[in-house]
Amino acid sequence: MKTSIPVILLASWSTIAGAATPIDKRVAAAPGNAVRVVNVAGAINIIGGTQPEVHVTGTVGSGVERVDVVNDAGTIVVRVVLPKATLYNRDGEATLTVTIPAGSRLETSTVSADQDVQGITGAVQLSSVSGDFDARLASNDVQVKTVSGDIDLQGSGKTTKWRVSTVSGDVKLLRAAGSLELSTVSGDAQLEIDPLTSFRGRTTSGDMQLRGRVLRGADISYESVSGDLGIAVGTEAGMTIDAATFSGEISTCFGAKGKPTSEYSPGEKLSTRRGEGGAAVRVKSLSGDVSICDHP
Amino acid sequence: MTTEITLRVRSLAELPRGIEPPRDLWPAIAAQITGEQRQPEAQPRWQWALAAGLAALMIGVLLGRMSVTPQAELVARSALFDAKFVTQRNQLRSSVLQQVAALPLAERDKLLRSVTALRRAVEDIQSALGQDPGNALLQELLVNACQDEMTNLSDIRNSEMKL
Numbered sequence: 001m002k003t004s005i006p007v008i009l010l011a012s013w014s015t016i017a018g019a020a021t022p023i024d025k026r027v028a029a030a031p032g033n034a035v036r037v038v039n040v041a042g043a044i045n046i047i048g049g050t051q052p053e054v055h056v057t058g059t060v061g062s063g064v065e066r067v068d069v070v071n072d073a074g075t076i077v078v079r080v081v082l083p084k085a086t087l088y089n090r091d092g093e094a095t096l097t098v099t100i101p102a103g104s105r106l107e108t109s110t111v112s113a114d115q116d117v118q119g120i121t122g123a124v125q126l127s128s129v130s131g132d133f134d135a136r137l138a139s140n141d142v143q144v145k146t147v148s149g150d151i152d153l154q155g156s157g158k159t160t161k162w163r164v165s166t167v168s169g170d171v172k173l174l175r176a177a178g179s180l181e182l183s184t185v186s187g188d189a190q191l192e193i194d195p196l197t198s199f200r201g202r203t204t205s206g207d208m209q210l211r212g213r214v215l216r217g218a219d220i221s222y223e224s225v226s227g228d229l230g231i232a233v234g235t236e237a238g239m240t241i242d243a244a245t246f247s248g249e250i251s252t253c254f255g256a257k258g259k260p261t262s263e264y265s266p267g268e269k270l271s272t273r274r275g276e277g278g279a280a281v282r283v284k285s286l287s288g289d290v291s292i293c294d295h296p
Numbered sequence: 297m298t299t300e301i302t303l304r305v306r307s308l309a310e311l312p313r314g315i316e317p318p319r320d321l322w323p324a325i326a327a328q329i330t331g332e333q334r335q336p337e338a339q340p341r342w343q344w345a346l347a348a349g350l351a352a353l354m355i356g357v358l359l360g361r362m363s364v365t366p367q368a369e370l371v372a373r374s375a376l377f378d379a380k381f382v383t384q385r386n387q388l389r390s391s392v393l394q395q396v397a398a399l400p401l402a403e404r405d406k407l408l409r410s411v412t413a414l415r416r417a418v419e420d421i422q423s424a425l426g427q428d429p430g431n432a433l434l435q436e437l438l439v440n441a442c443q444d445e446m447t448n449l450s451d452i453r454n455s456e457m458k459l
Binding site: 024128130147148165167168169183185187202204205220223225226244246247265267284285286 | 309399403406407410413414416417420421424427428432433434436437440441444448451452455
């Protein structure tokens with residue numbers, strides 16, 4: 001039988017590149033255990049389950065040395081290990097589904113791997129360099145940090161302390177309640193928080209849209225250089241507004257307008273009160289436009 | 297009866313060479329630096345330069361809020377040109393730009409927009425301060441923009457963007 005050179009080359013490459021290798025590992029875990037998942041490339045899909053174990057399934061590329069699933073002093077660590085140096089650029093991607101006890105404290109770290117997280121009720125800390133996030137959470141403490149990944153979060157309506165930070169990724173947070181600290185450089189943000197107790201937003205050039213309902217005593221503060229802000233929130237007891245821009249415009253849906261800070265500069269300032277003034281809204285911007293409405 | 301005295305400055309030579317801050321900030325800064333020197337690996341050098349630059353700028357902000365005087369403007373401006381801070385910021389920018397250049401095209405474009413936005417933010421505020429040097433809002437925004445730029449550049453540099 002005669003075998004052609006391309007077929008031999010292809011067969012050799014298949015051996016080198018290899019097909020994806022399946023993974024199936026389990027480690028016992030108590031509901032109070034912390035779980036840390038580390039992956040470089042590919043994807044991780046984390047699901048809150050009911051069994052007292054961490055169960056890892058999925059596939060890994062030929063460039064992956066191994067997947068560790070170990071109990072490290074009470075923290076269950078799932079780590080995709082790549083060789084320190086390779087002679088050629090092999091497939092270092094791992095696509096994993098990790099089922100953990102729903103009440104676990106979860107910590108993730110990826111480089112380019114996307115993260116999908118569902119049904120976790122314990123504290124969550126997600127980080128990635130460029131991977132995207134898609135998370136549906138019922139936690140009371142959520143922290144998400146990325147450089148360029150997009151962030152898509154959905155709460156359960158439970159009061160949660162949200163902390164989100166991105167450089168260039170966009171942020172979407174829906175069905176959230178509680179407080180939010182959000183910082184972006186150029187990423188835009190679309191936020192729906194009901195009820196909102198506290199919001200601290202800071203951006204360089206990203207635009208933010210905040211909707212929902214604010215409680216009495218809520219504190220909303222926002223600062224931007226050129227990013228625009230739109231607030232449209234119902235209020236439990238009205239709001240006081242203090243907004244100032246150097247060159248941006250300030251407008252409201254209830255007729256109040258920003259007034260020039262001086263006849264020589266384009267800046268505007270608005271200090272006003274709606275209803276009992278129960279929530280405080282403070283806005284500062286260089287050139288961003290500000291729009292405020294006291295209903296969604 | 298209160299007498300208001302207005303001094304007109306005709307040349308830079310008439311301005312004082314030094315300005316006393318409202319309180320002596322140095323002991324606290326020195327103590328902090330001494331504390332940090334015991335753990336040099338924990339704190340990058342740029343943070344010291346930034347802290348010194350921002351401390352000077354904060355004095356300007358405080359003075360600017362009390363009264364808009366030529367001295368306050370000079371203090372605020374001097375912080376912008378703190379040579380050590382500017383040098384380290386430029387080094388950090390260069391390092392980040394090299395790092396970003398090695399990324400795939402789409403991600404590189406996204407991050408370059410952010411790096412550019414950070415740089416332009418500081419420049420825009422500086423430019424606005426040139427028009428309105430005593431503006432407390434601008435001074436506060438500038439302090440925060442400088443902090444944001446260094447923090448975000450450091451975050452990018454420290455991220456493991458190898459794949």
